[in-house]
Amino acid sequence: MIEEASAPPSPRWHSRLPPAAWLALVIIAALALLAGVKGPVEAGQATINGLVDAGYVALGAVGLTLIFGILRIINFAHGDFLTLGAYVALMIAASGLPIWLAAALAILVTAAVAAALDKLVWEPMRRMQTSTLQLLLAAIGIALVLRYTIQFFAGSQVRSFGQDILSAVNLGPWHLGTLQLVALLAGIALIVAVGLGLRFTAVGKQMRALSDNMALAEVTGIDTRGAIRLTWIVAGALAAIAGILYAAAVGTINPNFGSLILLSLFTAAVLGGIGNAYGALLGGIVIGLAQEWSTLFLNARWKPAVGFAILILTLLVLPRGIFGRVPART
């Protein structure tokens, strides 16, 4: 379910704050410890690298978490939405349009594709009240169709926006890529915007309402069909932005990149508490930091394994993720 992240105006705020605050404390303590053991330069650099990772993953995970939270669809095609956004932007940019215009058009196209898929696939399936398994298979089917369509039109070779990925920002002994910084800041800004939008705007409240109880949302006068479509449009647009930022900052992509990072996106979404925009960000940060910090002690080949170990450990302690709440009585 979609949940608000910050404290509601009631004395219960204290029961919601601790996970995030607790996490911040753990992160700061771990950073201090690492700086003591490995030196501030190395520990700081690993932290910066971890945050960059987190930025990539979190923005991709927000759309995923929205779709699951509101529509209960495990959208295996979400990674391919990222690919679609990046490739449409690449193709348009290749035709000579300025990159920002190409990106804007690609975001529109991806959102339109997401809305069209809702109309053609998800809405009929919703009307037939299909099971979770059928929804899952439909999502996997869409993922494959998208991927091979992209491959058909764009070829499977490695492509790039040709942005300058070498320039770096130096902060004393630490550095990070300029585009990485841009992607990170843009990602955080968008995630906060989505979180605020869900909490404060009428549409956001309607989305949360229909994720909570679809039939009741209907009698409340909410146009659930429209709100669902809007959810897909937002998720599609966010995926496209994530894909474009990723492609620009990482430098090169191929038609598989979205499906390859899908697992990380799921990890971040689940770790943060599924359905929660800030959860996706925090989940991304935990995974990113854990993986990059691990390289201070372990060979980098263990990075993916460390990510999943963290996921399993966190879920043992916090079964509903960092921002997940105890289920309401029913």
Next chain:
Amino acid sequence: MLRRLMMGTLFATGISLAAVSTAPADPINLTIGKLLELTGPLSETGPSQDKAIKLAIDYANKAAAAAGVDIKAADVGADVQGDPQAALSAARALVAKGASCLIGPSITPESIAIANGLTIQKKITIWPVGTSMRLRTIKDEGTIFRTVPPDSLQALALVAGIIDKLGTASGKLVSIAYRNEPYGEGLAKDFKAAWEAKGGKTQGPVVFDPNQATFDSEAGEIVANNPDAYVIIDYPDTFAKLGASLVRTGKFDATKLFVPDALAFSTVPGNIPAQAIEGARGTRGGTPTDTDAYKVFDKLWETAGGAEHFSLDANSFDSTTLCMLAAVAGKSADPAAIQEHVRAVTTPGAPKFYLTTLSDAFKAVAGGEKIDYVGVAGAFEFAANGDPTISRFDIFEYRAGKLAVLKQIDAAK
């Protein structure tokens, strides 16, 4: 007029008599399967591989016809996509179309999947372009023949290349990194052993997973402690990202970088940042360029147009030629007969034949002789495991985005 006619008849009879006495009258229709890397991480190699095999078939068909040997080869091709599963189904498709020899693929796990899943049972020879040491030890029942230098030899070439630059190995620190795959793992291990045997020091290896967004931590570890050289065993798609991360560390010096054949390109791909590779050196399976055979090969290549030279293109060319010679020796397009006769056309000590004398080679083989065919890439002395025992390597340097060969060396166990 009558005399000429008689002469012609006599001549024709002589030929046909000779043919009857040395070979069955059945013509050999041989189908050669091309397992091409058209998509996937090594897709840059696909077109040149394809071209090399086609040129070889063309040339050998003509040479055989000139010798009066009745063999006609044709090619069928499929994309292996850099993926073992796809490679296996590609191989199945080619065998269904009648392929008796399979040339390629370039990635070792693909070769292993094909050997285990298909070719061993059917006794079909496979001529991989993959260089990994794992191919040396798998139980292939003699169906794998590799004309390309194995990585154990390339490791020695890398050592030689670095000593060439640094003057000595002793006391010099090399930082090793590889993409987490059998190719890198095997080559890194062999290199480390060979470098330390020469008195050098190593750090790492930093092993990285290709499917990550960032390689900044890995890059930081590679450049740590300011080593005298880095050996990075990687493929182009990952190195586009890792290379950018290396440059961003601000401590990376591309002229200290040494790379193996998977990062050898005649022109550096545009998505690899120039600062990550300009001035770097590397090794690749070398083709002796001073031979007459090479000149013929190069001329064929240039007149045909299309794909540029790529490392190991001569090996694909030679594999195709050897397959055809073995079919003639075995008097059949039957895969098992070809497998049995590969060594008959690469027998050490037997009379040597070259590309320039391929017609004569066909004639000798058709006559039942054992020969030692020396390919464009050099002599093939297949060890019991189907690997070559000596290989030529190029030592190259990237200058203005282009590969320039500095020298060639022979690496031998």
Next chain:
Amino acid sequence: MTHSAGSPAPPILVVEDVHKSFGGVRAVAGASFALQRGAITALIGPNGAGKTTLFDLITGFAAPDAGAIRFEGKPIEGLPPHSVTRRGLVRTFQLTRVFAAMTVLDNMMLAGRGQPGEGLLQLIARRTAGQRVEGEVRERALAALHRFDLDGKAGDYAGTLSGGQRKLLELARALMTDPTLVLLDEPMAGVNRVLGSRLLDDVEELRRTAGMTFLFVEHDMDIVMRRADHVIVMAEGAVIAEGSPDAIRADPRVIDAYLGQARSRT
């Protein structure tokens, strides 16, 4: 629509020969009736008679297989539920529904927002002008919560309410949509008697002051006899009788189909 003076006001809701089957089960089989504007009508019938299904058909949660439904003279069969709600026809659910992950106040305010004709885009555009509307909706919501003794719970998650409190919240929330016709599916089930009768007092008052029309499903015959102006009896998917409470009490068909069973229960 015009009608000559002296003839009775047209019915607010007309249901004509409506059918609905689920596989082999004929849940509603030819039900017909009309609701008088401003009346409190009870819908009774044994378990499984098709009452809830009929509510679903009227409010757009299911489309009838055949038959016509007209609200305020206009056909509404096949409209999506939210359009029906926006026209002023709202319902509650037999199995109570609340937005469990939202506060009680948000539950109320959400219903107050979905005004007729308000599209999503308008809602986005309205963000700035929205503050004023929001304040007004909040006041109405707090007043309604006060009326149902829920004002102390305004900041709590609706998921933490008791079963009875949820019933109250459902009615309060339904009223927030400014309806002209309210369908209540067993509103008293699980609510204590004092609160339940206050709830019905409120219903009567709303009918009197705001002219709202009510149709409610109820199994407790005492309540039906005391509170309803008119009673409709369903059995096996069809309306078998209707009339004043006294007439129904005396109708042998009703006794046969329903009251015998009800008596044995009470």
